[in-house]
Amino acid sequence: MSVTYPAGFVAAGVTAGLKPSGRPDLGLLVGDRGTTVAGVFTTNLAAAAPVRLSRRRLAEGAPRMVLVNSGQANAATGERGDEDARAATAATALALGTAPEEVLQCSTGVIGEPVHMLQLLDGMPTLVAALGPAGGGDFALSIMTTDTVDKQVTTEVDGARIGGCAKGVGMIAPDLATMLAFITTDAAVAAEDLRRIALAVVAPRFNAITVDGCTSTNDTVLLFASGAAGRQRVEPGSRRWVALADGIEEAAEMLAQALIADAEGGTHALLIDVEGAASEADARVLAKAVAGSALVKTAAFGGDPNPGRIIQAIGSSGVIVDPGRVDIAIGDVPVVIGGVIPPTYFEGPELADAAKARMRQPQIEILVRVGEGPGRSRSLGCDLSYDYVRINGEYTT
Amino acid sequence: MSVTYPAGFVAAGVTAGLKPSGRPDLGLLVGDRGTTVAGVFTTNLAAAAPVRLSRRRLAEGAPRMVLVNSGQANAATGERGDEDARAATAATALALGTAPEEVLQCSTGVIGEPVHMLQLLDGMPTLVAALGPAGGGDFALSIMTTDTVDKQVTTEVDGARIGGCAKGVGMIAPDLATMLAFITTDAAVAAEDLRRIALAVVAPRFNAITVDGCTSTNDTVLLFASGAAGRQRVEPGSRRWVALADGIEEAAEMLAQALIADAEGGTHALLIDVEGAASEADARVLAKAVAGSALVKTAAFGGDPNPGRIIQAIGSSGVIVDPGRVDIAIGDVPVVIGGVIPPTYFEGPELADAAKARMRQPQIEILVRVGEGPGRSRSLGCDLSYDYVRINGEYTT
Numbered sequence: 001m002s003v004t005y006p007a008g009f010v011a012a013g014v015t016a017g018l019k020p021s022g023r024p025d026l027g028l029l030v031g032d033r034g035t036t037v038a039g040v041f042t043t044n045l046a047a048a049a050p051v052r053l054s055r056r057r058l059a060e061g062a063p064r065m066v067l068v069n070s071g072q073a074n075a076a077t078g079e080r081g082d083e084d085a086r087a088a089t090a091a092t093a094l095a096l097g098t099a100p101e102e103v104l105q106c107s108t109g110v111i112g113e114p115v116h117m118l119q120l121l122d123g124m125p126t127l128v129a130a131l132g133p134a135g136g137g138d139f140a141l142s143i144m145t146t147d148t149v150d151k152q153v154t155t156e157v158d159g160a161r162i163g164g165c166a167k168g169v170g171m172i173a174p175d176l177a178t179m180l181a182f183i184t185t186d187a188a189v190a191a192e193d194l195r196r197i198a199l200a201v202v203a204p205r206f207n208a209i210t211v212d213g214c215t216s217t218n219d220t221v222l223l224f225a226s227g228a229a230g231r232q233r234v235e236p237g238s239r240r241w242v243a244l245a246d247g248i249e250e251a252a253e254m255l256a257q258a259l260i261a262d263a264e265g266g267t268h269a270l271l272i273d274v275e276g277a278a279s280e281a282d283a284r285v286l287a288k289a290v291a292g293s294a295l296v297k298t299a300a301f302g303g304d305p306n307p308g309r310i311i312q313a314i315g316s317s318g319v320i321v322d323p324g325r326v327d328i329a330i331g332d333v334p335v336v337i338g339g340v341i342p343p344t345y346f347e348g349p350e351l352a353d354a355a356k357a358r359m360r361q362p363q364i365e366i367l368v369r370v371g372e373g374p375g376r377s378r379s380l381g382c383d384l385s386y387d388y389v390r391i392n393g394e395y396t397t
Numbered sequence: 398m399s400v401t402y403p404a405g406f407v408a409a410g411v412t413a414g415l416k417p418s419g420r421p422d423l424g425l426l427v428g429d430r431g432t433t434v435a436g437v438f439t440t441n442l443a444a445a446a447p448v449r450l451s452r453r454r455l456a457e458g459a460p461r462m463v464l465v466n467s468g469q470a471n472a473a474t475g476e477r478g479d480e481d482a483r484a485a486t487a488a489t490a491l492a493l494g495t496a497p498e499e500v501l502q503c504s505t506g507v508i509g510e511p512v513h514m515l516q517l518l519d520g521m522p523t524l525v526a527a528l529g530p531a532g533g534g535d536f537a538l539s540i541m542t543t544d545t546v547d548k549q550v551t552t553e554v555d556g557a558r559i560g561g562c563a564k565g566v567g568m569i570a571p572d573l574a575t576m577l578a579f580i581t582t583d584a585a586v587a588a589e590d591l592r593r594i595a596l597a598v599v600a601p602r603f604n605a606i607t608v609d610g611c612t613s614t615n616d617t618v619l620l621f622a623s624g625a626a627g628r629q630r631v632e633p634g635s636r637r638w639v640a641l642a643d644g645i646e647e648a649a650e651m652l653a654q655a656l657i658a659d660a661e662g663g664t665h666a667l668l669i670d671v672e673g674a675a676s677e678a679d680a681r682v683l684a685k686a687v688a689g690s691a692l693v694k695t696a697a698f699g700g701d702p703n704p705g706r707i708i709q710a711i712g713s714s715g716v717i718v719d720p721g722r723v724d725i726a727i728g729d730v731p732v733v734i735g736g737v738i739p740p741t742y743f744e745g746p747e748l749a750d751a752a753k754a755r756m757r758q759p760q761i762e763i764l765v766r767v768g769e770g771p772g773r774s775r776s777l778g779c780d781l782s783y784d785y786v787r788i789n790g791e792y793t794t
Contacts, residue, residue, distance in 0.1 A: 308508025
């Protein structure tokens with residue numbers, strides 16, 4: 001069900017022939033009239049044509065649906081790419097008898113290759129005919145590229161349902177662009193308030209994950225609110241507002257964890273918590289520096305604690321910390337105290353073995369305290385394995 | 398010969414027993430009285446004890462020699478580490494009948510493990526006895542950790558000889574810290590002028606290389622000028638100054654290339670040239686973003702051009718560029734023109750095959766033009782291979 005779990009949404013996903021594999025590659029998610037939408041997009045300057053189109057339509061109008069194609073990313077495609085994105089949304093609008101300005105677009109796939117427009121246009125009637133309140137699952141399948149499993153979540157808060165789906169194996173799929181996530185709710189939320197929720201609780205959940213530090217040209221997260229639950233509009237600051245924001249954050253967090261769990265080549269998840277930083281922004285940079293370090297990631301793959309590598313990542317993150325006040329624990333095992341690796345770590349097997357056991361869990365938890373400041377943040381990552389190199393190195397066009 | 402090729406230097410390298418492998422692990426390089434020294438150190442805030450000691454002695458006094466141990470990095474070792482570094486230099490000074498303030502120190506090896514001081518002190522008499530004008534080669538061997546070959550260079554400019562050696566397999570050796578380089582000349586140069594040369598032509602050469610983006614706690618480059626060639630002091634701006642700076646830059650560049658050639662797991666070198674940036678600083682960030690991208694590095698390992706990955710790295714480097722004005726060539730093959738991958742790249746095999754052939758050279762040259770600005774920079778990198786993961790992942794303490 002996922003995105004069609006809340007009332008007020010229909011969706012579909014079909015095989016239109018954009019992917020050589022013959023798997024579903026065209027999806028459509030439509031909210032009832034009055035649905036509000038908020039979006040968060042890649043910061044990559046070489047943003048793909050559909051990203052630029054969607055940004056513009058969100059800024060200028062009131063879109064309520066999104067067409068997604070997988071197979072081609074429509075990035076680095078120049079003016080032809082812009083025309084293709086416009087044509088795809090125009091065809092959608094035509095088939096649904098609505099205005100093109102109501103349609104957003106996302107694409108994911110090979111960078112540079114033009115979208116297979118003939119197949120996309122040929123598939124449109126079938127896609128529109130398949131739209132329905134049970135279409136969330138097919139939609140979730142149609143947006144996948146090298147994902148090994150679909151990623152769907154549902155949850156519920158007081159008076160509103162929340163659903164979501166996502167695709168992406170991190171920023172790491174071969175030439176395939178990247179992370180798309182769609183979250184829906186049947187609460188009624190004004191567009192500008194929905195945007196506040198997107199920025200406050202959705203974007204940070206997805207920004208906290210890192211697979212290989214590569215920010216795609218196509219990353220997009222869209223948050224839809226249909227209002228179809230029939231309750232009053234949720235006003236900022238109210239009890240229902242807090243509950244809704246918490247529910248949406250929970251959905252975002254579950255999708256983020258699902259993305260990391262399916263990260264290509266990943267065999268262990270890395271959960272990095274930083275505490276005591278001067279600010280939350282500092283804590284975020286530190287957490288991502290540890291989660292993104294090639295040396296920490298290979299240590300996680302090898303199941304070796306290597307506390308020196310965590311110190312190294314913290315010291316070169318760009319954030320000013322006092323190395324003499326850094327404490328690090330792997331699971332519940334202290335491996336750095338006041339900036340120093342305890343000599344017992346090298347002298348006897350007990351401490352090193354305990355840390356090693358924590359480092360071999362499916363989810364490796366590293367806690368870094370850098371001082372007494374109020375800033376804290378968590379980052380999710382994964383290890384760097386042979387399979388990452390195989391998937392991204394042996395792939396050839 | 399390397400560092401003892403210029404007149405006015407003696408050096409030695411011996412096995413003192415700091416490394417379990419039994420390979421040489423203690424080295425000493427001594428310049429005649431009057432030798433000037435300039436240093437460039439890691440920017441990692443968790444700088445090792447010997448780095449902090451050497452920085453201080455260079456700022457406060459006039460050191461003319463350096464003791465180097467391999468096996469332990471003396472990083473994350475707290476006050477004990479500071480005491481060990483001081484004791485090691487005090488022992489050196491005692492053996493040579495000089496002041497401790499004349500002795501700098503470098504360490505490389507496991508982070509966190511205390512330096513094996515007993516072995517170091519035991520080895521000191523042998524080390525000092527071995528000092529000689531032919532000791533440059535032994536010195537170069539004693540500083541190695543997981544290097545597979547020693548890295549020594551010599552060159553000559555009008556009136557002065559230049560020698561150098563380095564160690565480091567990038568920033569990537571398992572727990573082993575990192576890049577050390579020593580360059581000597583028998584020209585006479587005032588200490589403050591030598592520092593200008595170090596910052597202007599030596600630091601940029603080493604800062605341009607990247608293996609995995611991890612900045613070690615121990616990186617150190619020292620530049621020594623003995624004046625023993627017997628010529629007048631080289632004055633800034635003179636013809637001899639320009640020639641000397643060029644010669645030192647050449648030695649630094651040769652050492653940097655030798656480091657990349659020996660990067661662990663590296664099977665191809667990456668030479669990234671960026672042109673047309675708004676400033677040299679922008680060009681440097683862009684070049685390192687491409688050379689350091691996990692997706693570009695795996696593409697280099699796989700021999701696949703993947704121009705979309707280069708665009709992705711440029712777009713997310715943090716430098717403001719107009720994606721529509723980016724041209725990219727691999728070797729002499731244009732793969733991006735005005736931000737667009739030419740459709741012919743996907744339609745026929747010719748263009749893709751030509752790019753692929755360039756991508757399979759031992760040295761892969763990628764030229765990125767981002768506009769019409771004056772900024773240009775080059776970065777050296779290497780691919781990301783199974784061996785990188787093996788070396789850094791399968792290693793266990």
